[in-house]
Amino acid sequence: MEKAVGFYWTLPVTWAHFVDLPSDVDEAAEVSRTIRYQKEMIRRYAKKHDLDLIREEIFMEIEPDRGSALIQDTLNAMEVECLERDATVIIVDFSRVKNWRRHGYMTDWFERTELTIEKLDPDPLITADWSFDPHKHFSEWRRRQLEWMNSKPKREAAALDRARQLKSSDMSYAALAEALNAEHTPSPSGKRWSESNVRLFLKKNS
Incomplete structure (x- = not known):
């Protein structure tokens, strides 16, 4: 065989x-x-x-x-x-x-x-x-991917607002990332929050 x-x-x-x-x-x-x-x-x-x-x-x-x-x-x-x-x-x-x-x-x-x-x-x-049906599936995927990309400013603003609220309680960056992931607050890229990327995100928007 x-x-x-x-x-x-x-x-x-x-x-x-x-x-x-x-x-x-x-x-x-x-x-x-x-x-x-x-x-x-x-x-x-x-x-x-x-x-x-x-x-x-x-x-x-x-x-x-x-x-x-x-x-x-x-x-x-x-x-x-x-x-x-x-x-x-x-x-x-x-x-x-x-x-x-x-x-x-x-x-x-x-x-x-x-x-x-x-x-x-x-x-x-x-x-x-x-x-x-791959043709229908990927056509729908492209449509939703475009919507996701266009909504990045709104997503970023919501994440920044929530991250600042949590950080005001003197939470560590590691704990902050864990909390945002637990709440399903998406990062601007859609990737999971980590200690490093949440730190950079807040620093960039400080």
């Missing part, structure tokens, strides 16, 4: 506070519809073509709207195992979604690797209890 590795990736969604991903594939699929879609598509493909899916690799980008060089370490590690075990990489090629920006670093890696890459079309997936 020929061997294969499934590669699933996604972007963070800051306006939904989705900024990290479990390392377990099935757990990741529970919190990310995009990961679940890729998992379903690739597992179905492997079963249909009698492939032994020896590994499933997941990756979350660090920026909500672009690919980064960070993905290269994950791809390089996957490449080593695939070469050792003579395995094909299977991905869902989201660059085929209309107006979707390709992941430059990943595309370049695919072009220079010696591995066999099987790229699946991002067709809609419909099951008895679940469905996912």
Whole structure:
């Protein structure tokens, strides 16, 4: 039986506070519809073509709207195992979604690797209890991402007001970050508050 590795990736969604991903594939699929879609598509493909899916690799980008060089370490590690075990990489090629920006670093890696890459079309997936259409999904994502970006001044003002209220009680920066996260007060970027970024935020706006 020929061997294969499934590669699933996604972007963070800051306006939904989705900024990290479990390392377990099935757990990741529970919190990310995009990961679940890729998992379903690739597992179905492997079963249909009698492939032994020896590994499933997941990756979350660090920026909500672009690919980064960070993905290269994950791809390089996957490449080593695939070469050792003579395995094909299977991905869902989201660059085929209309107006979707390709992941430059990943595309370049695919072009220079010696591995066999099987790229699946991002067709809609419909099951008895679940469905996912990448074209509709990413169109809605772009709309909401634009709304999020345009609302940054309002979000920043609200965060500054609340941070100043809490800091007036002589709270430490670490405790302040913990309190803002507990209250689900979003940072301007949508990332979780930390001691360092809340300190910089207040200093910048002092």
